[in-house]
Amino acid sequence: MNIILIEGSEVVEKKVKLADKRAEHIVEVLKSRPGDTVRVGMISGKKGTGTILDMTNKPPSVFLSLDLCEKAEPIPPIDLLLALPRPIMLKRIFSQAAALGFGSITMINANRVEKSFWEASLLNEVCYRSHLLHGLEQAMDTRLPKIGFFRRFKPFVEDILPDMMQDYSHCLMAHPGESGTLKNVLTGKPERVLLAVGPEGGWVDYEIGRFIEKGFSVFSMGRRILKVDTAVISLHGRVSALLE
Amino acid sequence: MNIILIEGSEVVEKKVKLADKRAEHIVEVLKSRPGDTVRVGMISGKKGTGTILDMTNKPPSVFLSLDLCEKAEPIPPIDLLLALPRPIMLKRIFSQAAALGFGSITMINANRVEKSFWEASLLNEVCYRSHLLHGLEQAMDTRLPKIGFFRRFKPFVEDILPDMMQDYSHCLMAHPGESGTLKNVLTGKPERVLLAVGPEGGWVDYEIGRFIEKGFSVFSMGRRILKVDTAVISLHGRVSALLE
Numbered sequence: 305m306n307i308i309l310i311e312g313s314e315v316v317e318k319k320v321k322l323a324d325k326r327a328e329h330i331v332e333v334l335k336s337r338p339g340d341t342v343r344v345g346m347i348s349g350k351k352g353t354g355t356i357l358d359m360t361n362k363p364p365s366v367f368l369s370l371d372l373c374e375k376a377e378p379i380p381p382i383d384l385l386l387a388l389p390r391p392i393m394l395k396r397i398f399s400q401a402a403a404l405g406f407g408s409i410t411m412i413n414a415n416r417v418e419k420s421f422w423e424a425s426l427l428n429e430v431c432y433r434s435h436l437l438h439g440l441e442q443a444m445d446t447r448l449p450k451i452g453f454f455r456r457f458k459p460f461v462e463d464i465l466p467d468m469m470q471d472y473s474h475c476l477m478a479h480p481g482e483s484g485t486l487k488n489v490l491t492g493k494p495e496r497v498l499l500a501v502g503p504e505g506g507w508v509d510y511e512i513g514r515f516i517e518k519g520f521s522v523f524s525m526g527r528r529i530l531k532v533d534t535a536v537i538s539l540h541g542r543v544s545a546l547l548e
Numbered sequence: 549m550n551i552i553l554i555e556g557s558e559v560v561e562k563k564v565k566l567a568d569k570r571a572e573h574i575v576e577v578l579k580s581r582p583g584d585t586v587r588v589g590m591i592s593g594k595k596g597t598g599t600i601l602d603m604t605n606k607p608p609s610v611f612l613s614l615d616l617c618e619k620a621e622p623i624p625p626i627d628l629l630l631a632l633p634r635p636i637m638l639k640r641i642f643s644q645a646a647a648l649g650f651g652s653i654t655m656i657n658a659n660r661v662e663k664s665f666w667e668a669s670l671l672n673e674v675c676y677r678s679h680l681l682h683g684l685e686q687a688m689d690t691r692l693p694k695i696g697f698f699r700r701f702k703p704f705v706e707d708i709l710p711d712m713m714q715d716y717s718h719c720l721m722a723h724p725g726e727s728g729t730l731k732n733v734l735t736g737k738p739e740r741v742l743l744a745v746g747p748e749g750g751w752v753d754y755e756i757g758r759f760i761e762k763g764f765s766v767f768s769m770g771r772r773i774l775k776v777d778t779a780v781i782s783l784h785g786r787v788s789a790l791l792e
Contacts, residue, residue: 377771403774404778442773529550529688538788541782541786542785542788
């Protein structure tokens, strides 16, 4: 936890009382004392410092006075379009993607997505939000990626995707194999990038065809087959390196 | 398991008998039958197919005839110099790094490496090898990264590192903060890259100074602080994108 994240609703007159794992972190890991400051951020808002006005060690509770004058980080220039992975993998992806910085993460169906994945409790905001926050706490960011779920592939591609694509200079699709490299497709002056990552086992040809028809460019990271979570991080790195 | 990996010592007259998790995978996941072929590779050697001559379902056992005519993948152009992480994280790094492809992974000490990490059983080849193999099975590669451990920072930097650095066109050090980007330091015609990644909490100034003195270039991925495993994957992606 490199930053203590606070909900707007918790703040009263620029002060906040914490009595959960955040207080535990301040007491037990940071070993802070009254008068010390800790890094804090408002979820979806500014960052700054919190000064400890009062605290108890057992049970851990901390009363902070907030001074938030740093702007939130800019919206990351990469968005993720992801075939819904199995819940245990999605958990890891949420936290690592929030740490790396994606503007949005949109989960869609695909032929090789198991139906049962759509029943996971993790798809409820109250469940997935904690994993996103975990990533933000690691990265010292306050900006939650926007999350969306579309359970039917064809209506998504036909009715939602074309409008969505207007926001991007580049819509890219990673697919292992013999296509060109990322450098070949991320040409010109890239601004915002939409990155589509397939399910375990990959997209089927029909899906690739529909994405290409809508205007996606396919590229390859080589012949190695990666787990979806590894692929998401590695692709974020690749796109970031070329956007810098 | 996208490829069945076989030790040289297991092969007798181009045939091999499997009765462990590899046989289980062939029987239970692939649901193969006698006469079917599966993708196989010799550890540190060639890849090809194995034809099932005979098998039993319970307990799972498979007798394969091997036809190995594809060369091993080329040695990946990126090597990793890593401040020894905590064992649970190192486990994940071994498997993900082998999947992504590093030529070698050298673990060294640093000020912020906890002493106890050096006592982990994972530092024995018999323990870490299975995690590397797991990554290769995922990526369909046969080439194990070379693994090294150096428990003392100063002797490593003074006596080992200068010779080691001869093998690289670029020796790079990632450090969060205000340095230049990767593009600024990965200039000219990069061939092999040695990438140094610090411990949780980062390198201390003394360590950064010694690396720079020896010829490393420092770059930043921005202000976000990443977990070491996320950083390793993301950095591998960034360097790969610029090497392509």
